[in-house]
Amino acid sequence: MGKVHVSAFGISLDGFSAGPNQSLEHPLGANGTDMMEWFFPTKTFIEQHGGEGGETGIDDDFAAKSMTGNGAWILGRNMFGPVRGPWPDDTWKGWWGDEPPYHVPTFVLTHHPRDPVEMKGGTTFYFVTDGIHSALEQAKQAAGEKDIRVGGGPATVRQYLKERLVDELHLAMRPIFLGKGETIFEGLDLRELGYKVEETVPGERATHLIVRKQN
Amino acid sequence: MGKVHVSAFGISLDGFSAGPNQSLEHPLGANGTDMMEWFFPTKTFIEQHGGEGGETGIDDDFAAKSMTGNGAWILGRNMFGPVRGPWPDDTWKGWWGDEPPYHVPTFVLTHHPRDPVEMKGGTTFYFVTDGIHSALEQAKQAAGEKDIRVGGGPATVRQYLKERLVDELHLAMRPIFLGKGETIFEGLDLRELGYKVEETVPGERATHLIVRKQN
Secondary structure (H helix, E strand, O other): OOOEEEEEEEEEOOOEEEOOOOOOOOOOOOOHHHHHOOOOOEHHHHHHOOOOOOEOOHHHHHHHHHOOOEEEEEEOHHHHOOOOOOOOOOOOOOOOOOOOOOOOEEEEEOOOOOOOEEOHHHOEEEEEOOOHHHHHHHHHHHHOOOEEEEEEOHHHHHHHHHOOOOOEEEEEEEOOOOOOOEEOOOOOOOOOOOEEEEEEEEOOOOEEEEEEEOO | OOOEEEEEEEEEOOOEEEOOOOOOOOOOOOOHHHHHOOOOOEHHHHHHOOOOOOEOOHHHHHHHHHOOOEEEEEEOHHHHOOOOOOOOOOOOOOOOOOOOOOOOEEEEEOOOOOOOEEOHHHOEEEEEOOOHHHHHHHHHHHHOOOEEEEEEOHHHHHHHHHOOOOOEEEEEEEOOOOOOOEEOOOOOOOOOOOEEEEEEEEOOOOEEEEEEEOO
């Protein structure tokens, strides 16, 4: 069986992984894009979005690796979109246009039922209303031997870490302050939960930290 | 005039700068020494404590720089010792033995008056009961053209940052989790306060981040 991982997950030096006040214009919250400025210039990101060129190097190696080998994704509702409460209709299909970058079954945590949405390029969004364990089970079925990537946001990552369900966590620490927003660390004692930083790799625009669950 | 700086200040990946439950046996709180494990092997630290040898390299360069050019230090009460409340007597003279590593006038923030204590090697501890601004003024008088180092702990650093009184902050980020303890970031919006990370330097056992106040 593949691993459950969180990858290419941006954090600021002061520990935030999303700015406050998410909106249609600011999917990562206020100033949240600063946290991903290591990712946007990479060849991986640019080609994902239909462009050409982009930088190669350490940051790009991590970006590429994060997209490889995934048989299923799990996303929190807020990572899927800015809509809150019951789904008013089927209009919202994610931030990513007709062809999302997932290309595999993608399970969206929500309290509000909705029919699956099939997108171009292999991504189907399934809406899971019975919690993180159920979503993980469904993702495992879908992924087979491949990995499962928990995409985010911070609240979703925190829930999976709290239950020790994440095998590997790759953080990309940007040398910036966000000052406010959402963090994956709040209320979480990763030391006590048995997580350990095993590698530190300085990249072009971020410091990459590989955290693994100890047995 | 010299600058006001915080240097060689350890933080864990999850943002803590001291473990919980400080005591005589654990000056940095539970597991707090993990945060300084980049500093202990350096030539600077070992020679400071009367030893010989020790490692040179990037971590040691930062350690050495942090000890150079300081005309005065400011310490919080908890960095000075584990004694709380009114001073029972003059027995406690810091964690550092007869000859503390400061060698200059050192101002200790406290709510409880006490006469100055002169130590070997040039360190005199002055006890300041009228707040952080007063301590800084006294330190400036003592330092002349030299720098003023705010040593810690986290609560003291946070107070000086909050008032934008720190010009430069050097954090040594260790790839560890503390899980709980004291942080310099809590309740502090360093972005809004105008602080910016200007340099990231990977060392042997820590990632060094240089933060400067913008005008």
